[in-house]
Amino acid sequence: MNMKTVLCASILLLTVLICGCTTTNSQNTVAAATPEIPNLIVPNLTGNWTGTMKGYDDGTGFNDYSGYTMTLAVIEQQDRVFSGEVSFTNQTGSPVWGVTPCAGVIGRDGKAITIIENEGGYSSGSLIASDEMELIYADGREPFSIAIDSLKKS
Structure with missing residues (x-):
C-alpha cells in the first residue's frame, strides 16, 4: 500500500x-x-362543603348574598373526578334556589378544582387546606354573574 x-x-x-x-x-x-412525577395523593372531597359567597350580578351589582349559605355536596368520587350537587339556603335553612347537579375534577397538583354545573355555570379554584376550598363561580348567561365561594368541609 x-x-x-x-x-x-x-x-x-x-x-x-x-x-x-x-x-x-x-x-x-x-x-x-425530565424529572419523574411523584405519585399524587388524591384528596377525598366526598361530603358537604358549606360557606359564603360574594359577587357581582349584572343588573343588581355587587352582592354579598347575606344570609345565604352555599352547600356543595360531593356525593361520588372516582380518583380525581367527582359529582354531586350545589344548593343554597337562607337563614332559616329553607332552599333559596333549586338543587343543581354538578361534576368536577381535581388537577394534577392535587389542589386545583374545576366544576361544571348542570344549569350552565362553572367554578374554578383550589383546595386551601384539606377541609377548605375557594372557588370562583362564573355564569355568562344573561344576566351574567361572578362570585367568590369560600367553603369548609362540614
Whole structure:
C-alpha cells in the first residue's frame, strides 16, 4: 500500500474516533432533564362543603348574598373526578334556589378544582387546606354573574 493511503485512512479513523467519543447521547440528556412525577395523593372531597359567597350580578351589582349559605355536596368520587350537587339556603335553612347537579375534577397538583354545573355555570379554584376550598363561580348567561365561594368541609 502506498503511504498516502495509509495516512489518509489513519486520519479518517482518528477523526471518527474523536467525534464518537466527544458527542453526548441526546436520549440520556433528555431523560436526566425530565424529572419523574411523584405519585399524587388524591384528596377525598366526598361530603358537604358549606360557606359564603360574594359577587357581582349584572343588573343588581355587587352582592354579598347575606344570609345565604352555599352547600356543595360531593356525593361520588372516582380518583380525581367527582359529582354531586350545589344548593343554597337562607337563614332559616329553607332552599333559596333549586338543587343543581354538578361534576368536577381535581388537577394534577392535587389542589386545583374545576366544576361544571348542570344549569350552565362553572367554578374554578383550589383546595386551601384539606377541609377548605375557594372557588370562583362564573355564569355568562344573561344576566351574567361572578362570585367568590369560600367553603369548609362540614
